[in-house]
Amino acid sequence: MRHQKAGRKLGRTSSHRKAMFRNMLTSLFEHEKIETTDAKAKELRKIAEKIVTLGEKGDLHSRRQVLRVISDKKIAKNLFDQIAPRYQSRNGGYTRIFKVGRRHGDNAPLSLIELIPEENVQKPKKRASGQQKKREAVSTAPK
Structure with a gap:
């Protein structure tokens, strides 16, 4: 029985899986989005969130x-200088997965995993209260 076993094996040895996810993480942080199979994207999301x-x-x-996982120092520096600061006010949920159909060769389900872009949060402008609106309407009405 496979109770309480977290993670997917993806038909690979542990060393192959580790190397594959290191390469995928490097590509994700370099290009900010990659296309892969659904199962790999879901596993990659867990690792990317922690990084x-x-x-x-x-x-x-x-x-x-981070340098133990991402061996490219330039990409690791980019992670610390540009990618991570954009999520300072966010607690998790840094990635998004879209299903994009199936691969032509083997009909495998494909997904696009991307880093969520920076949000420009603007506070809505306060509207005038009801009495102020009436005053403005009366003062601007033609006589």
Whole structure:
């Protein structure tokens, strides 16, 4: 029985799986979106969320932990300098997965996983209260 076993094996050895996800993470942080199968995208999301959280911390220990996974120093620097700061006010949910259909060769279900773009949150302007609206309407009415 397979009770309480987290994660997918994806038909690969543990070393192959680890190398594959390291490469996929590097590509995700380099291009900010990649297309892959549904199962790989769902597994990649878990790892990517943890890496972005480490990027938000930004201390030396976090940098070393990220460099263990992402071997390209330029991409790791980009993660700490540009990607992680855009999610400072966000608690998780840094990635988004879209289903994009099926692969032509083997009919495998494909998904697009992307980093959520920076949100420009603007507060809505306060509307005038009811009495002020009436005064404005009366004062602008033609006589």
